[in-house]
Amino acid sequence: MIVVFLGPPGAGKGTQAQRLVEEKGFIHISTGDLLREAVRNQTPLGLKAKEYMDRGELVPDELIIEMIKEKLPEGGNVILDGFPRTIAQAEALDKMLAEMGKKVDAVILFDVPDEVVVERLSGRRIDPKTGKVYHIKYNPPPEGVEVIQRDDDREEVIRKRLEVYRKQTAPLIEYYEKKGNLVRIDATKAPEEVYRDLLNALGIS
Ligand code: ADP
Numbered sequence: 001m002i003v004v005f006l007g008p009p010g011a012g013k014g015t016q017a018q019r020l021v022e023e024k025g026f027i028h029i030s031t032g033d034l035l036r037e038a039v040r041n042q043t044p045l046g047l048k049a050k051e052y053m054d055r056g057e058l059v060p061d062e063l064i065i066e067m068i069k070e071k072l073p074e075g076g077n078v079i080l081d082g083f084p085r086t087i088a089q090a091e092a093l094d095k096m097l098a099e100m101g102k103k104v105d106a107v108i109l110f111d112v113p114d115e116v117v118v119e120r121l122s123g124r125r126i127d128p129k130t131g132k133v134y135h136i137k138y139n140p141p142p143e144g145v146e147v148i149q150r151d152d153d154r155e156e157v158i159r160k161r162l163e164v165y166r167k168q169t170a171p172l173i174e175y176y177e178k179k180g181n182l183v184r185i186d187a188t189k190a191p192e193e194v195y196r197d198l199l200n201a202l203g204i205s
């Protein structure tokens with residue numbers, strides 16, 4: 001099964017993906033995580049991507065499509081988190097999957113208003129050792145766990161990322177609605193409830 005997680009930054013996509021990995025054996029592919037790894041390792045892709053990420057803009061489609069081609073697994077249940085983010089990426093994905101005899105089976109839209117996004121992202125903290133995601137108020141890290149804040153989780157970059165989401169990524173809602181496989185989830189609810197709705201939407205228990 002190929003599942004796309006769509007929704008603004010900070011909607012809780014990564015948090016839910018982590019749980020599907022731990023409890024249901026999904027494979028989580030986050031283009032944001034892959035890019036941050038490339039930046040850390042100073043690969044040619046990382047060096048090119050960094051300036052866009054720091055500004056809260058999208059990394060150019062060609063670079064993303066090339067990266068995902070290498071990372072798309074042959075089998076298993078896959079969550080694509082943060083990809084596709086443009087119509088061009090969605091079309092490239094459809095083509096790639098068709099060549100593998102596959103398709104996007106479900107698109108989950110994580111619905112949250114902007115104010116919630118800003119609050120979630122400004123309080124987000126990451127454990128750099130495990131990659132686990134916390135929130136200073138909603139999911140504080142356990143004592144002894146050292147956390148860091150992402151460079152792009154500063155208020156002015158958050159606003160830019162939201163604007164980019166609305167302009168470049170939100171058109172995907174209509175793209176997938178037309179294909180008939182989009183399910184909206186109220187992502188303002190507590191993580192536990194969102195997870196339950198997610199399992200229902202995917203038809204798994
Ligand atoms: P995304 O992957 O969509 O950018 P994250 O999963 O990183 O979003 O979540 C953003 C922040 O919001 C994190 O700090 C996370 O702990 C917190 N968070 C995630 N889901 C919820 C929720 N349902 N309620 C409150 N806070 C949440």
Ligand code: AMP
Nearest residue numbers: 031032052053057058059064082083085
């Ligand atoms: P994320 O971790 O999903 O919030 O992504 C962090 C940043 O990585 C974004 O603000 C973009 O700069 C970049 N990025 C991640 N995924 C994509 C994508 N599919 N297309 C373009 N840029 C991306």
